[in-house]
Structure formats: structure tokens, C-alpha cells
Amino acid sequence: MPLILRKIRKAKWYKGGGVPWLAENDLQADALGDLLTKGNRLSIYLVDDEYTNLEQIVTALAANCDYISDFDFALFNEEALQNINIKLESTEGDTPDATVNSWHGDLVELTADKVIALATVIWTRAEKRRFLSKRILELVVKAVASQQIDRARLKKGLMEKIDPLIISPEAEQ
Amino acid sequence: MPNIDQITTTLSAKLVLILDSDPEIISSIPISDVKEELFEIGIDPQPLVGAIGLSGQSVKDSDLQTTADVSWETKELLRAANEEVFEDGVDNELTKGLASLFERYNDGLINELTYLLLYKEINEEIASEILRWLGRLDDPSSQHDRLFLLEECLRNSSTRIRDAASVGLASLDDAHAIPFLQQAIQQEQCVELREDMEQVLAQLEATRRCHSS
Numbered sequence: 001m002p003l004i005l006r007k008i009r010k011a012k013w014y015k016g017g018g019v020p021w022l023a024e025n026d027l028q029a030d031a032l033g034d035l036l037t038k039g040n041r042l043s044i045y046l047v048d049d050e051y052t053n054l055e056q057i058v059t060a061l062a063a064n065c066d067y068i069s070d071f072d073f074a075l076f077n078e079e080a081l082q083n084i085n086i087k088l089e090s091t092e093g094d095t096p097d098a099t100v101n102s103w104h105g106d107l108v109e110l111t112a113d114k115v116i117a118l119a120t121v122i123w124t125r126a127e128k129r130r131f132l133s134k135r136i137l138e139l140v141v142k143a144v145a146s147q148q149i150d151r152a153r154l155k156k157g158l159m160e161k162i163d164p165l166i167i168s169p170e171a172e173q
Numbered sequence: 174m175p176n177i178d179q180i181t182t183t184l185s186a187k188l189v190l191i192l193d194s195d196p197e198i199i200s201s202i203p204i205s206d207v208k209e210e211l212f213e214i215g216i217d218p219q220p221l222v223g224a225i226g227l228s229g230q231s232v233k234d235s236d237l238q239t240t241a242d243v244s245w246e247t248k249e250l251l252r253a254a255n256e257e258v259f260e261d262g263v264d265n266e267l268t269k270g271l272a273s274l275f276e277r278y279n280d281g282l283i284n285e286l287t288y289l290l291l292y293k294e295i296n297e298e299i300a301s302e303i304l305r306w307l308g309r310l311d312d313p314s315s316q317h318d319r320l321f322l323l324e325e326c327l328r329n330s331s332t333r334i335r336d337a338a339s340v341g342l343a344s345l346d347d348a349h350a351i352p353f354l355q356q357a358i359q360q361e362q363c364v365e366l367r368e369d370m371e372q373v374l375a376q377l378e379a380t381r382r383c384h385s386s
Contacts, residue, residue, distance in 0.1 A: 009261060011301070011336035014365045019332070030298065033258055065262025067309070070340050072261065130369060132343045132376055133309070157264075 003047040003075045004088075005057060008034040010072040010128050027123045035115050035122075042107040042118075045093065045100070047075060053103065056148070058131055059139040060097035063149045067157050068140065070133045074126035084117040086110065096153035097143070141165045243281040246274055247289065251299055259302045267299065268306045275310070283307075283318045291325060300326075301337035308341025320347055327357040332366050339366075343373040348381035 012031040016024055035042060045057045054075075062071050081088055086107050093104025107118070122128075131139075140158075143149040145166045154162065254267040274282045286303060289295055295303075304326055307319045323345065326338035335357065342350040354374045361367040 007260075009259075010365070010369065011333040014332055014336075014363050016363060036258065062262060066264040067262060069262035069305070069309070070343065128365070130372065132340075132372060134343065134346060134376055 001078050002049060003051075004078055004081065005045040005047050005054070006034070006042070006074050006122065007061060008072050008074050008122070008128065010130055013074070013123055013128055015123075027119060031123065032115065032119055035119055037110050037115065040108070040110045042110060042115075043093075044088075044105050044107060046078070046103045046105060053100075055139060056097065056143075057100050057103060058136070059143045060093075060095035060100035060149065062131075062136045063097070063140045063143065063154060063158065064095045065158065066155050068133050068137045068161055071131045071136055072128070073130075074122045074128050076121055076126035080121045080125060081107070081118075084114060084121060086114050086118060096150040097148060098150070099148075137161075137165070239278065239281060240285075243274065243278040243285050247282065247285045250274065251289075251295065254299050254302070255296065259298065261305075265302070267302055271303065271306055275312070280315060280318065283315050283322075287318065287322045290322060297331045297333045300331075301333050304334065304337040304341045305344070308344035316345065316347065320345060320349055324350055324353040327353055327370075328360075332363050335361070336366055336369060339370045339373045343376055346377065346380050348377050348384065351377050351381065 008031075012028060012034065019028055022028055045061070047054050047057060058071055058073065062068070078088070087109055089106050089108045091104055091106050093101035095101055095104075110118075140149065141162055144151050144154070144162055151159065151162075250267060250270040253270075254265075257265050257267055259265055259267070271282070278285075286307065290300055290303065304323060308323060310319065320342075323338045323341045326334055327342075329335050329338065339354065339357070342354065351374065354370055354377065358367055358370045358374060361370060
């Protein structure tokens with residue numbers, strides 16, 4: 001069964017994270033800011049259970065940004081969605097990597113209760129990981145050089161950062 | 174007409190400038206606690222008027238005006254940022270505003286942010302966003318000051334601010350931060366943050382090995 005990937009900011013999801021007034025088993029409300037819905041839908045990507053496409057997805061999402069940054073995300077089993085009655089609909093993604101776009105989906109028909117249930121799943125059961133910006137830069141440069149990422153779809157600021165670092169495959173040989 | 178709070182802020186920022194420019198004073202102050210040291214040498218960091226007199230430097234009106242301007246504009250920017258939602262890798266009005274202020278005021282902005290982050294209470298979400306921006310700012314001339322501020326913020330009481338400082342240090346990728354991170358890791362109570370800091374430390378140690386080989 002695939003895993004669900006959702007971009008977050010890890011520090012909002014730390015357990016016992018040094019917020020003086022927060023009880024040990026409480027999640028701070030700011031974490032819900034990582035689950036802002038649009039049209040009661042939430043964008044996610046599907047990672048296979050061997051993680052073979054994880055780097056490619058993270059690279060494509062990072063390449064869709066305005067600038068190179070660290071990338072935090074939560075990964076949890078798709079089965080957890082069934083337990084909280086959240087529907088998953090396969091939809092086309094919007095990254096500069098066409099393959100990654102095919103791994104995109106939307107969590108649909110979300111209610112406030114379901115978003116909170118989802119937050120609880122992420123907080124208690126998800127694996128939360130971070131790729132630091134230095135690694136993200138390396139991944140994006142490599143993906144653009146190999147044309148896995150469509151360079152023309154990069155934002156201007158990102159393109160200016162990436163271009164000087166790209167060594168074309170011809171030059172490497 | 175600036176109010177008392179603005180004047181205090183202005184003078185405080187000016188003190189930071191003076192301390193920065195006077196090696197004798199700055200070298201005598203442990204990086205760990207500027208405020209404590211000021212008390213030790215008989216200066217109350219709150220009013221600060223006396224401190225400027227003690228520094229033996231005259232403060233030009235134009236300098237004070239610039240400091241007042243950057244102070245006021247930074248506060249306005251931070252006030253507007255209260256309504257913003259931040260996402261990694263995505264531009265926002267706060268960081269666009271900071272970039273614009275940096276173009277105009279350069280070190281003046283860094284000094285103002287240093288003062289605000291170390292001595293004033295700022296919403297931790299906004300403070301985190303500022304620290305991330307400081308880390309990725311491409312400006313070698315202010316690297317030392319930014320490094321200092323990020324290292325200091327590793328000791329902040331907020332886990333989110335400590336995390337943002339650590340992420341900012343990862344972006345700066347300067348091995349100078351290694352002992353500060355090691356100390357922060359030793360003292361960190363939040364297991365997840367400690368692991369994130371260890372990831373940053375591993376990157377900086379790899380950078381140091383790379384530079385020394």
C-alpha cells in the first residue's frame with residue numbers, strides 16, 4: 001500500500017515541543033496551517049512503499065518553489081485515510097516533472113472534523129522528515145541537468161540559482 | 174515625531190552598531206550574553222542613553238535618523254506579517270519586504286533584526302521566517318553578523334525559533350557554527366529537534382571536511 005506525502009513545517013509538529021502552556025498530548029493549532037484546504041481539498045503525493053520515488057517527488061515539489069529551501073514532509077500509510085473516512089481522488093499534479101504529476105492526488109470532501117482527524121494521524125503516526133536546502137539544491141540541479149525536470153517551468157529566481165551549477169551531460173563526458 | 178519606544182529602539186540599535194564597530198568592547202563580551210555583560214560594566218541596556226555616551230563615539234543625527242527609519246519600517250513590516258501564512262520555498266510579503274529593506278539599509282537592518290530577535294518578543298512564526306531568510310541571504314559582508322544571530326537563537330526558549338536558527342545555519346553552511354550546534358544538541362530536550370539539529374551538524378562537519386581536504 002502506498003504512502004501519502006504532505007509538505008509540512010516539522011517544528012510545528014514536534015511532540016512535547018517546549019510550548020509552556022501546551023499539554024503533552026496536545027498538538028499546537030499552528031500545525032493546522034500546514035493543512036489549509038482549498039475547495040475542501042488537500043493536495044498530496046503518493047510514495048511507493050519502498051520509497052523508490054520519494055526523492056523524485058521531493059525534488060519536483062522543491063523545483064516548483066520560488067527559491068531553494070529545506071523541505072519538510074510527513075509520510076503516512078494510505079490505510080490511515082480509510083480509518084478516518086477521507087476520500088482520495090487521483091488528479092494531475094502541477095510540478096515541472098510530468099512523471100511526478102501522475103503520482104498526485106487530492107484528499108476530497110474534507111470537513112473540519114476530518115482535517116483534525118488527519119492532523120492527529122500526521123502527529124501521532126506519520127514519519128516526519130527533512131531534506132536540508134543543500135541536498136535539495138543538489139537534487140534539483142541533477143534533475144534539471146538530466147531533463148527529468150522541465151527547466152522552462154522553473155521560476156525565475158530558482159532558474160538563476162540553478163543555471164550556473166548545471167553541467168550538461170555532454171560536458172561531463 | 175517618534176515616541177519613547179521608538180527612541181529606545183533607535184538608541185538600542187545604535188548601541189549594537191557601536192559595539193560592533195569597537196573591537197575593544199566587543200572582544201570583552203562573551204558571545205553568549207551581551208546583555209549580562211552590559212550590566213556588569215554598569216550599563217543598563219534598557220535606557221541606553223548612557224551607554225552611547227560611555228562608548229566615546231559621537232552619534233550623528235543622520236545616523237540616528239537612519240536607525241529610526243529602519244526601526245520603524247521593520248516594525249511596520251512585522252506588524253503586517255501577522256496575517257501572513259508562511260511556506261518553505263515560497264516568497265511572501267515579509268521576506269520580500271526584508272529583501273527590500275536590506276537593499277536600502279544593509280547592516281542597519283541586520284542590527285535591527287538582531288535587536289528585535291534577541292531583546293524583544295516577536296511572534297515565533299514571524300521570528301522563524303526571519304531566521305530562515307537570514308540564513309539564505311546571499312551577502313558575504315553580513316555573514317558574520319547573521320551567523321552570530323543564528324548561533325545565539327539556538328538558545329531561544331522557543332523550539333520553533335531554535336529549529337529555524339538551526340535551519341538558517343544549515344543554509345549558511347559555515348563550519349563556525351559547529352561548536353554552537355554541538356552545545357545546543359547537548360542541551361536540547363525535544364528529541365525531534367535534537368535529531369534535526371544533528372542532521373545540520375552532520376552537514377556542517379561534511380562541509381568542514383570538504384574544505385580541509
